[in-house]
Amino acid sequence: MIANFTRMAVAVAAVIGLQLAHAATVNGVAIPDATIADGLRAAQLPDTPQAREAVKQQLIARELFRQEAAKDKALERRPDVQALIADARNQILTQAWLKDHIKPAPVTDAEVRARYDGIVASLGDKEFKARVIELADDAAASAALSRIKAGEDFGNVAQQLSLAPSKAAGGAMDWISFKVPVQEGKTQNLPLVIAQAIASLPEGAVTPAPVALGDRRYVIKVDAVRPTQIPSFETAAPGIRQALQAQALERATLSLVTGLLSKAKITQ
Known part of the structure; x- marks a missing residue:
């Protein structure tokens, strides 16, 4: 009896948790609350009930559009759509490859101080x-x-x-x-x-x-x-670190490009 009650309690808790995690569903497709939080951050909006509602409505509309587009089987076969899909795929793969292969040197505290x-x-x-x-x-x-x-x-x-x-x-x-x-x-x-x-x-x-x-x-x-007003090291350090990190990224990118160019056959 206790075991059955425990299993029932766990099941109820899971259902409640699932409902709380989903801010809305659109024809059975869930829009998680985390997606709304991501939308707020991307739009740099404050986390208020009004802002959440606005982002949620935008996500609902986007999901409705997606579902309607998915019903049009001829749409994906159109040459212009195929070209856009191929371009998006290439961009995603390129960004993922760059993330894996551009490895800037870490900026040390000593470099920031210097x-x-x-x-x-x-x-x-x-x-x-x-x-x-x-x-x-x-x-x-x-x-x-x-x-x-x-x-x-x-x-x-x-x-x-x-x-x-x-x-x-x-x-x-x-x-x-x-x-x-x-x-x-x-x-x-x-x-x-x-x-x-x-x-x-x-x-x-x-x-x-x-x-x-x-x-x-x-x-x-x-x-x-x-x-002359000189900010303290503690105040200036984050901005200096960010600038040094940007320079390190630029150097790593240039090194990668130089290496690829040295192996490539390019005609102009």
């Missing part, structure tokens, strides 16, 4: 918050500078005239620090003449004349200057 120390050593006493307008030639640069000198907002001129990607932000750059006097190769990847111009300007000032770099001209303003 990169942090190197960055800190490259910084100057001050850091600058600057804006830059990139222009095509002397005439455009002179026109932009004249508008700024006449009192027009630097950011507005940048948004209207700059050729740089930062135009949408009014030419604003991130805070940057480098040792002064500025030396080539020690400018945090800024062109030397741009770094020199930034370092020479007091807070709030604009370059009196456009700065020439190749065939482009630059008008620069320094919005603010402050003592």
Whole structure:
């Protein structure tokens, strides 16, 4: 009797657990609760009842579409559909193969610390918050500078005239620090003449004349200057590790491609 009761309790618990694990069924096909959780993460939505319901309804609709498509036996035989299936299959296999064969070297704590120390050593006493307008030639640069000198907002001129990607932000750059006097190769990847111009300007000032770099001209303003803010190692380490991991992945990928190219017969 006790054994029968135990078996019954286990069976009931299993059924209840199965029902809880399935958020919905569509013509007998279960949509697990875990799939909804995955959908929330993929969409970067908060785990709220409203968001869960929205994702569930999307999954129900997708399953209905899938079932209807599966009923159309001629669909899979269409050449365009066959080509898409083949392409999807190739992509899945390629990604799986790459995952198995690209093995970047692990990033060590010592490497993260060394990169942090190197960055800190490259910084100057001050850091600058600057804006830059990139222009095509002397005439455009002179026109932009004249508008700024006449009192027009630097950011507005940048948004209207700059050729740089930062135009949408009014030419604003991130805070940057480098040792002064500025030396080539020690400018945090800024062109030397741009770094020199930034370092020479007091807070709030604009370059009196456009700065020439190749065939482009630059008008620069320094919005603010402050003592260099150095984040702690603990704060900076995750970002540094991520950057080093990306570099390791790039090296491993390049090594794999180089090896494949050396064995391949390619005609162009």
